[in-house]
Amino acid sequence: MFLIMARAATTSDPFNAVAEPRRRQILTFLAVGERQVGEIVAAIGLDQPSVSKHLGVLREVGLVHVRRNGRHRMYRTNAEAIRPLHEWTGSFERHWRHQLNRIKERAEEQMRSRSAAGLNASKEKP
Amino acid sequence: MFLIMARAATTSDPFNAVAEPRRRQILTFLAVGERQVGEIVAAIGLDQPSVSKHLGVLREVGLVHVRRNGRHRMYRTNAEAIRPLHEWTGSFERHWRHQLNRIKERAEEQMRSRSAAGLNASKEKP
DNA sequence: ACATTACATTCCTATATAGGAATATGTCAA
DNA sequence: TTGACATATTCCTATATAGGAATGTAATGT
Incomplete structure (x- = not known):
């Protein structure tokens, strides 16, 4: 056909x-x-x-x-x-949640390493 | 263009x-x-x-x-x-829930009217 | 340098629109 | 019946593919 x-x-x-x-x-x-x-x-x-x-x-x-x-x-x-469209897209939900967590975790780690490096030098104002 | x-x-x-x-x-x-x-x-x-x-x-x-x-x-x-696709389709979620409720309610009403009409004539077996 | 591997891109073509214009169909009203 | 109104359908055309074939490009091994 x-x-x-x-x-x-x-x-x-x-x-x-x-x-x-x-x-x-x-x-x-x-x-x-x-x-x-x-x-x-x-x-x-x-x-x-x-x-x-x-x-x-x-x-x-x-x-x-x-x-x-x-x-x-x-x-x-x-x-x-x-x-059905909602369900198909929803099958990716756990993946974007996971991605967001990784981003958040990296951000938190950066915060920690920054405050550890600068100690209280970066307090309140840059 | x-x-x-x-x-x-x-x-x-x-x-x-x-x-x-x-x-x-x-x-x-x-x-x-x-x-x-x-x-x-x-x-x-x-x-x-x-x-x-x-x-x-x-x-x-x-x-x-x-x-x-x-x-x-x-x-x-x-x-x-x-x-974004999940969220767009999700904006219809309350509507399909509502539709399902109406279907369920109608089914229940049918059940009630049937058992009321047939009384115990339709018990267990047709 | 050269062959090989792993992908990307280009060229070609049949197809499925999306919009505009014109027309057809169906329903009510006098 | 005639007319007006509400929608659907048909015809036409420029466009954007999706797949197949062929080719281009980048990285690795020898």
Whole structure:
């Protein structure tokens, strides 16, 4: 079917879908509650067709849910679909905590060696 | 400078950089400790130039750090750079918790109404 | 100096957008 | 029915890849 893969489709998974800043904006805007497309257009400051297309992508990966209400469509963020991203990034949490600890430890060691070298010569003012 | 924006550059921010599955694989592999390129190639099962290019992208957005060691280059994941993604996705945590609560509540209500309707007719076995 | 090893970079191409413009679809109101 | 309004979809185009092939570069051993 595909000979070469230029780049993964934005519709293939949430990771690709949220790579687009406007879509992240939309998700944040729709997280607080249901909004119709016109409201999103007004809030994001993008033309209506573009917003509809972004919503289409978000729909395909399940990041938003839609409900028809007369001639309006009420969109809302499906936070559940964002959870896998949170969990993947969270798998690195212990590593950044570890990195921070190393930095802190080095800083403390510097403090100690400095005060040991200068004794009370570096007290209060340089 | 730019007339139209086809799609944000992968080198522009971590969100775009981790949109690529192979790069997520690499980040996971490099999270446990320093590894040289050859080891990544062997582990990921991608040709060396491709791995080097992915590493180039990850380098540009600060997701990995490099250290030269003779003719080898030791790469490691910079977990700190993943933190913003974790925090952005985490901003939706209260929403998915809320969604889960609503689902749970509805399920419980169904249970109640079912046992109320069937009384003890639905006990143990259907 | 020279071959070898370990990576990085460049060139090429098919593909997947993202935005703009224009058009289609669907719904309500008079 | 006709019209107005709210959204979605289609067509077009410049752009940014991702992978494959080939090449460039730096460091080490002899």
